[in-house]
Amino acid sequence: MRVDLQCAVFVCLVVGGRITTALPAGASATIVYTDTLPNTPLSRWKSQLRYGRPDSLRNSPFQSKEAVEAINFRSDLEYYSAVSFGTPPQTFKVMLDTGSADTWVIARGCPTSKCANHATFDKTISTTYRNGSSDWQVTYGDHSFAGGLSGWDTLRIGALTITNQSLGLAMYASPQFTNDMVDGIVGLSFRGASNNPDNQTPMDRLVEDHLLPEPLFAVYFPPRQVASVGEFTFGTVNSARYHGDLVYVPLSRKPYWQFELEAAYIGNTVVDQRVQCMVDTGTNVLLVSNEAARAIHLQIPGARETHSDGWILPCSRSTVSAAPSALPGANESTTVSPALSSMALIAKSQSFSPDSTHARRSDLGPALTIQFSINGHNFTVPVAGLPLEPVKSRPGFCYSGVAGGSPRWILGTMFIKHNYVVFDHGRERLGFAPIRHSSS
Ligand SMILES: *[C@@H]1O[C@H](CO)[C@@H](O)[C@H](O)[C@H]1NC(C)=O
């Protein structure tokens, strides 16, 4: 998650309490959050991703002038792109992040040994590099941070060349970054979200220099089973990537890509209405309020909230056979309501099964979707696609792609991999349409 800690909107919205982060490396840490960001589940997710190894890597040349590849490197959860800084170009893997506005890369000379795992930017060999006047630092919503020197240099994204882009040269970075796949971040939200609001973002620079046919970019993140490479298109919308017409909604609040969601449903059940929501390529999950997370999981057979792992659900049908009492975890509550508990028990062996015998089959079968109502149209995320990585200590259970804790909802890659999104910088609006894959 790439939300800037200094954003007043986020700070103090809060979840107090004690959250245990679960790291697949076997490490596990308890973090105490007080008066802090609402996005602690996200923090857990980011950590997991950063400590994990990517399950595939691919480098291939850019396909067209405007298209920039986004490599799906970990089960649809995180995508990176290749960009270069400096002259001659030094190439890096970065996250193109619509949830933040700072652009930075790990610098040569970063003293932490872990920086050696990364490509590092050497300003001394760039003929276009200029020193900035101040130190630079950024802290994100998951408490990860980076900092060092500020400077200016040329940034190349795909075939686009941005001169004099403000750039953070990280001389230190938290383990979330030094252990991550990416060498840096390119911030694509509006500049007010930056720690240095005076600095123009790459989109500001692209628009000001008239380098784009249209002042917008669009994102296509296909699920892994479809393709391992998605794309950002700068300046154009790729109509081959979506069905029907784009539905636009004005931004409700800059500097983020934020809008008012009319309503959200799971099946035919209203989850919430008139919700402030942002679209973030740097977040993995659907991050919603605690109440909404509860309302959604109530409708999902076998889903439960745990103290240590947040919301979890059966990875697939037939994978969960243990009775609730046999599940590990000393002090957790399942949130399955009494009315639904018998269904939940059936579901333990038949979750998402098309032929489940429980009542309300149409509501609980594989066709069950979460629907986001935007400007009179519903955009869906199938419940069958929610299970993320397996929870090691709970055989058959996976982390849920819906997490609670954020009054302002964040639609992360879990949403974007089902819906094409246009980030219209010039008209200050977002466009949505159901994703289309070339084969469909
Ligand atoms: C940037 O500042 C450093 C000292 O902090 C100096 O050694 C270097 O020459 C400067 N580089 C440029 C391009 O001005």
Ligand SMILES: *[C@@H]1O[C@H](CO)[C@@H](O)[C@H](O)[C@H]1NC(C)=O
């Ligand atoms: C780069 O941009 C900054 C801020 O807009 C400006 O102060 C500086 O003069 C520019 N440098 C060059 C070489 O254009």
Ligand SMILES: *[C@@H]1O[C@H](CO)[C@@H](O)[C@H](O)[C@H]1NC(C)=O
């Ligand atoms: C969106 O989905 C909900 C729940 O299924 C439904 O009640 C509503 O009519 C739908 N809206 C549109 C515009 O289709």
Ligand SMILES: *[C@@H]1O[C@H](CO)[C@@H](O)[C@H](O)[C@H]1NC(C)=O
């Ligand atoms: C279980 O949760 C209750 C209420 O949250 C708490 O008072 C109790 O100490 C917890 N027990 C354990 C073993 O964690």
